[in-house]
Amino acid sequence: MEENKTETHEKSVIARELWFQENEKEFIAEHSIGATIRAGDRTAETTDPKGGYREGGFVTLKIQKADGSFDPLETTVVVYSAKKKVLGEIKPEDLEGTPLSQKTKTALIEKLTRLYGRDFTDNDTVTIVRFEYADDLKEAGKKILASLQTFAQNDLLELKNGPFRLAPEYKPSGLTPENIKGRPLSFIIGEQPSEYAVSPLMWNAEFKMRGSNGLFLPVDIAPDKKGNLKEFIDKIVEIGNLVFRVLTITNPYKIDALQYFKNLQERYPDRVDLSEDALRIGATNQILIGPDNKFYVINSDGRGMANSIEEFLSGKNRGNLEAKHVGLVGAGGAARGIAYEVAKRMGPHGLLTIFNRTQEKAVALKAELSSYLPQTPIEARGLNELPGQAKEQEIIISSITEGDPLSDSGVYKTLPRGILIVDANYGPKSIIEQKAHEAGRDDLDIHDGAGMVVEGYIIASQELSRLWKYEVSREVYREIGFVFGYRKRAASS
Ligand SMILES: NC(=O)c1ccc[n+]([C@@H]2O[C@H](COP(=O)([O-])OP(=O)(O)OC[C@H]3O[C@@H](n4cnc5c(N)ncnc54)[C@H](OP(=O)(O)O)[C@@H]3O)[C@@H](O)[C@H]2O)c1
Incomplete structure (x- = not known):
């Protein structure tokens, strides 16, 4: 396995091309690609495309055929580890499971010399990169999530005896600038975000990719300790931007x-900027703290x-939300925000129909x-009116806490092809x-709430970068x- 040496110096750190010999095809297909060794003083963290592989990053590969040409088919691998080692200190276990594992140090140095066309000594630093074959990007994503989770958990452990006794035992008294170790901190606050929230993963991934030492943590506040919410935010307001950057708010505190x-x-008009959207929706889920x-x-x-x-509509050349007929199921906290934004974008030629189990709530929202x-x-x-109305919609959004509002009443059978169904929920x-699928409608276009959660994070991330005047590359958003x-087109940043 040899890396081609004509890499371009494009800004992207995400998709890079490695070329393999055709006889390695089977080896790649067997799942474990093994390892390659790169010479030079390179780290996994760098944003320099020549500078190494980033753990958790995707790399695109092409297979080189016997005649030297390249198979047009690309495959994607995930870098699951990239460790820097001084050649003289490499131990057999460092190469375990790789095609180089049986090599003696001398043979290894000989091979590197041959591959890179220069001499290597014991003092050279190399990077051992391990890839995982990623036929299914979702599966690969899960692996990256797991590694990011470990990263976040390690940080949490580090802080365990510090100021963050995460609720319900949480006590805000420890929250002082002295014991926060100078890392910009952000939180997602809710009843139990530590159990399910993906915001810490997305933000911590971004911080890691940007080389920032920021940290994003979940804070659980039990509803019977609701007073802690006020105390917690009071502390954040008191300390301010010396330490804090983002507060994401989730159920039930929006x-x-x-x-x-x-x-x-x-009390302090100069310290708060309330967006018109948040005021009209009657809730906030993101608070950014600026340099001011x-x-x-x-x-x-x-x-x-x-x-x-x-994003989905434009991918299918079906324009945007303007003048669309949209059915929204639900009238709770999330549905309020969705209804407001969808109604705003569809304009006078669209039609928004709100369906809710408790009809009075839909009427009040309207x-x-x-x-x-x-x-x-x-x-x-x-x-109960959804079955009769469903086929009139171009888009149906489900924003209820659980279940599928379309399945129980046999609605699937009535839906025309081309209808887009979007669920606010995601994952299991x-x-x-x-x-x-059970109703035999694999032909329908169905999306879960992953897009909503990623886009919501991107909005907050872009707002923070605008305030603090730095850039987040399109690739970071694309990869997250x-x-x-x-799988989205990179958001403009
Ligand atoms: N992807 C994302 O980024 C994202 C962001 C926010 C929320 N969400 C998800 O969106 C969902 C809704 O959240 P929310 O904050 O709006 O919750 P909420 O304020 O508690 O509202 C719940 C809604 O679901 C309805 N509902 C609950 N159980 C139902 C059932 N068995 N049958 C029919 N309708 C039922 C309720 O109807 P009634 O009015 O009749 O009780 C109400 O309209 C949650 O699952 C949440 O995780 C996703």
Whole structure:
């Protein structure tokens, strides 16, 4: 396995091309690609494309045929480890499971000399890179997630005896600048985000890719200890941008958090910037702390969902949300944000129909939306009316806590081809694809909430980078999208 040496110096650190001999095809297909050794003083962290492989990064490969030409088929591998070693200190276990494992040090040095056309000595530093064959990007994504999780957990462990006794035992008294070790900190706060939230993974991945020493942690606050929420945010406000960057708020505190910052704004108008969207939706899920020590309070739920839908539509040359007929199931916290943004984007020629189990909530939401967007046609119906109405929709969004609103009443049979179905839930909580499959409707276009969560993170990340004046490359977003099974075109940054 030899790396081609004509790499370009493009900015991307994501897709790089390695070329393999045809007789290695089988070896690659056998899952474990093994290892290659790169010469030079290179690390896994660098953003220099010549500088090495980043752990968790995707690498694109092409197979070289016997005649020297390249198979047009590309395959993707994941770098699951990249360790720097001084040649003289390499031990047999460092090469275990690689095609070089049986080599003596002398044979290894000879091979490197032959491959790279220069002399190697014991003092040379090499990087041992291990790849995993990634036929299925979702599976590969899970592996990367697992490694990022370990990264996040290690950091959590490090802080275990520090200020962050994560709730319910959480005590905010330890939160002082002295014991936070100078790392910019961010949190996702909710009832139990430590159990399920992907925000720490996305943000910590971004920090790692950017070479920032920021840290994003979940903070669980039990509803019966709700007072801790206020105390916690009070501390953050007191210490401010010396330490903190992002507060992501999740259930059940999105409304309380908005109220907190409305109160704060009354006392300190210069320290809070409340977005019109958050005020109209009546909740916040993202708060960014700027270099001016101001708290920028936004809501990315609706925009996240709308951006992901428009991404799917544009991929199919079906335009955007303007003038579309959209059915939204649910009228809870997430649905409020989605309804507002979708109604805003569809304009006067679209139609938004809100279906909710408790119809009064749909009616109340419609009344509220119509007061902001009087030109947009909006209807409110009970969930029992969905079967009769489903085929009139171009897009159906499910934003309910669990289950599939389409399966129980046999709606799948009535749906025309070309309809787009999007679930706000993702991972095991999203059962829509499975239910459609059981109903024999594999032809439908179904997406889970991975797009919404990735797009919501991108919105907050771009807002933070705008405030602090740095850039996040398109590739970082693209790769984080890949990891979550959301293959998206890179967002502009
Ligand atoms: N992907 C993302 O980025 C993202 C972001 C935010 C939320 N979410 C997900 O979106 C979902 C909704 O969250 P939320 O904050 O809006 O929750 P919420 O405020 O508690 O609202 C729950 C909604 O689900 C409905 N519902 C609950 N159980 C139902 C059932 N068995 N049958 C029919 N309808 C039912 C409720 O109807 P009633 O009004 O009749 O009770 C209500 O409309 C959650 O699963 C959440 O994880 C995803």
